[in-house]
Amino acid sequence: MNGRQIGDVILDLQNISLRFGGVKALTNISFDVREHEIRAIIGPNGAGKSSMLNVINGVYHPQEGRIAFHGEERRRMEPHMAAMQGISRTFQNIALFKGMTVLDNIMTGRITKMKANFIEQAFYFGRARREELEHRKKVEEVIDFLEIQHIRKTPVGRLPYGLQKRVELGRALAAEPTMLLLDEPMAGMNVEEKQDMCRFILDVNDQFGTTIVLIEHDMGVIMDISDRVVVLDYGKKIGDGTPDEVRNNEEVIRAYLGVGH
Amino acid sequence: MLYREAGQFKASYGADQQIFPIRQDRIGIMIVLAIAFIAVPMLASEYWLKGILIQFLVFSCAALGLNILTGYAGQLSLGSAAFMAVGAFASYNFMLRIDGMPLLVAFVLGGLAAAFVGILFGLPSLRIKGFYLAVATLAAQFFIVWLLTKVSWFSNDSSSGVITAQEMVIFGYKFVTPESKYLLVLSVVTALALMAKNMVRGSVGRAWMAVRDMDVAAEVIGIRIMHTKLLAFAVSSFYCGVAGALYAYAYLGTVEPEGFNLDLSFKILFMIIIGGVGSISGAFLGPPSSSCCRFSWM
Ligand SMILES: Nc1ncnc2c1ncn2[C@@H]1O[C@H](COP(=O)(O)OP(=O)(O)O)[C@@H](O)[C@H]1O
Numbered sequence: 437m438n439g440r441q442i443g444d445v446i447l448d449l450q451n452i453s454l455r456f457g458g459v460k461a462l463t464n465i466s467f468d469v470r471e472h473e474i475r476a477i478i479g480p481n482g483a484g485k486s487s488m489l490n491v492i493n494g495v496y497h498p499q500e501g502r503i504a505f506h507g508e509e510r511r512r513m514e515p516h517m518a519a520m521q522g523i524s525r526t527f528q529n530i531a532l533f534k535g536m537t538v539l540d541n542i543m544t545g546r547i548t549k550m551k552a553n554f555i556e557q558a559f560y561f562g563r564a565r566r567e568e569l570e571h572r573k574k575v576e577e578v579i580d581f582l583e584i585q586h587i588r589k590t591p592v593g594r595l596p597y598g599l600q601k602r603v604e605l606g607r608a609l610a611a612e613p614t615m616l617l618l619d620e621p622m623a624g625m626n627v628e629e630k631q632d633m634c635r636f637i638l639d640v641n642d643q644f645g646t647t648i649v650l651i652e653h654d655m656g657v658i659m660d661i662s663d664r665v666v667v668l669d670y671g672k673k674i675g676d677g678t679p680d681e682v683r684n685n686e687e688v689i690r691a692y693l694g695v696g697h
Numbered sequence: 698m699l700y701r702e703a704g705q706f707k708a709s710y711g712a713d714q715q716i717f718p719i720r721q722d723r724i725g726i727m728i729v730l731a732i733a734f735i736a737v738p739m740l741a742s743e744y745w746l747k748g749i750l751i752q753f754l755v756f757s758c759a760a761l762g763l764n765i766l767t768g769y770a771g772q773l774s775l776g777s778a779a780f781m782a783v784g785a786f787a788s789y790n791f792m793l794r795i796d797g798m799p800l801l802v803a804f805v806l807g808g809l810a811a812a813f814v815g816i817l818f819g820l821p822s823l824r825i826k827g828f829y830l831a832v833a834t835l836a837a838q839f840f841i842v843w844l845l846t847k848v849s850w851f852s853n854d855s856s857s858g859v860i861t862a863q864e865m866v867i868f869g870y871k872f873v874t875p876e877s878k879y880l881l882v883l884s885v886v887t888a889l890a891l892m893a894k895n896m897v898r899g900s901v902g903r904a905w906m907a908v909r910d911m912d913v914a915a916e917v918i919g920i921r922i923m924h925t926k927l928l929a930f931a932v933s934s935f936y937c938g939v940a941g942a943l944y945a946y947a948y949l950g951t952v953e954p955e956g957f958n959l960d961l962s963f964k965i966l967f968m969i970i971i972g973g974v975g976s977i978s979g980a981f982l983g984p985p986s987s988s989c990c991r992f993s994w995m
């Protein structure tokens with residue numbers, strides 16, 4: 437594959453079960469993610485894909501199962517801890533800060549790296565000033581990378597959907613994550629926007645070596661860009677392997693590929 | 698907005714990250730400050746200084762505080778006046794009970810006392826939002842005023858909780874004339890406004906707005922929601938506390954807890970709504986326009 441070397445397992449999920457009252461969102465799911473790979477999660481609506489990402493970065497707490505990230509096992513994860521450990525994500529329904537500009541949204545992505553306290557900031561002095569300029573520079577690199585220079589100062593609420601998705605990716609990238617969780621980054625986009633997004637995802641993976649866990653409905657995209665695929669159906673894992681293996685898996689064909697949606 | 702940033706190109710991020718990056722803003726602020734510090738004390742009558750401008754600055758300071766909490770951090774509060782009361786009564790007691798307490802230090806301590814109380818009454822915000830939070834801050838409003846009236850220690854055992862602010866002296870200079878009082882209040886409020894502007898354009902401000910706009914995403918990015926909300930309550934109450942101290946010392950002279958009632962809280966809320974929720978300059982546009990409205994209603 438493109439220059440990068442797929443490494444060891446960095447995220448290992450064992451027997452994860454997650455329930456909401458009577459609803460079993462995830463049942464006894466195990467899979468792993470290797471360093472630098474693009475790992476796709478597919479499955480019909482309601483299969484539990486988004487829940488899976490929410491478990492990985494601590495938004496949901498599974499009733500059963502074990503999660504190890506970089507070999508470190510954790511019983512209970514909180515979202516801001518996941519962020520500190522280098523896990524960033526985007527959301528299925530865009531979760532940008534609507535009242536803020538593109539620049540401020542992406543700057544916010546670097547918040548865990550900014551150390552000046554509020555008093556230093558009130559005086560905009562020393563570390564506060566230095567940090568603001570340093571991080572601005574990093575954020576401009578993200579802005580250049582995603583080709584959104586022209587909308588830097590635009591409030592995100594005013595942007596079209598496709599660009600909002602791109603800004604949300606930018607906010608996640610600003611944290612320089614080691615692992616990026618993308619929940620349907622191409623949903624609702626036109627062909628051209630999808631191609632751009634695909635290119636950005638591949639470039640992130642290739643240039644920065646970022647490990648990517650990706651939820652996507654478009655099978656063409658999945659076959660093209662992912663290294664391995666997990667297939668979920670009704671909260672259960674029904675397939676796991678390379679795109680080719682998954683495509684030829686009987687159960688997967690029956691449950692998912694066979695039925696149009 | 699009457700003008701835009703178009704055509705003003707910045708050669709460095711430093712230039713783009715200035716406190717007022719747009720040239721017209723910079724010039725405008727300079728002119729306003731020059732008028733406020735030089736022209737007004739020379740030209741304004743005693744009535745204007747004592748009766749209107751000092752009060753306007755005090756309310757602007759409280760409005761700044763509420764705007765940080767409500768406009769930026771998205772937490773509605775109806776307790777601003779109560780936090781002003783805490784600032785006023787705390788400053789009074791620091792002056793009263795500690796020998797040689799410098800005036801400005803007493804104001805800051807008053808603000809800190811209000812910040813502490815603000816954090817306590819901000820705790821419900823970790824569980825509840827919007828209307829329910831407003832009701833919780835309403836409880837703070839009534840409880841604090843009740844407590845200051847009830848416990849006579851706060852007012853040095855005066856009847857019905859009335860306090861008379863001590864003379865204002867800084868480095869031996871007595872602030873007696875309206876001009877001097879006005880300039881003192883103006884200096885404090887200007888400094889606080891610049892600090893507020895710096896905070897809201899820094900990472901603290903972005904964290905506040907992030908929590909306001911989308912708290913789940915904020916948390917996932919690594920913002921600690923609890924810390925961020927409570928900091929907003931603390932900073933906001935600090936501003937209200939200092940405003941309360943200025944209200945007592947530079948404007949009223951004699952004040953009772955009832956002077957900081959719900960009416961005043963609502964007034965401050967209207968000021969930020971009229972002046973512009975989520976803007977620092979709005980805190981200064983609100984008070985005059987809301988008093989104009991009041992006059993025209995009457
Ligand atoms: N916060 C929640 N509360 C209750 N039920 C939920 C919640 N999140 C997800 N679910 C349920 O879990 C199941 C899986 O949902 P989800 O993970 O969003 O699926 P997908 O992303 O694959 O479409 C669905 O039945 C959904 O209703």
Ligand SMILES: [Mg+2]
Nearest residue numbers: 485486487528
């Ligand atoms: Mg989903």
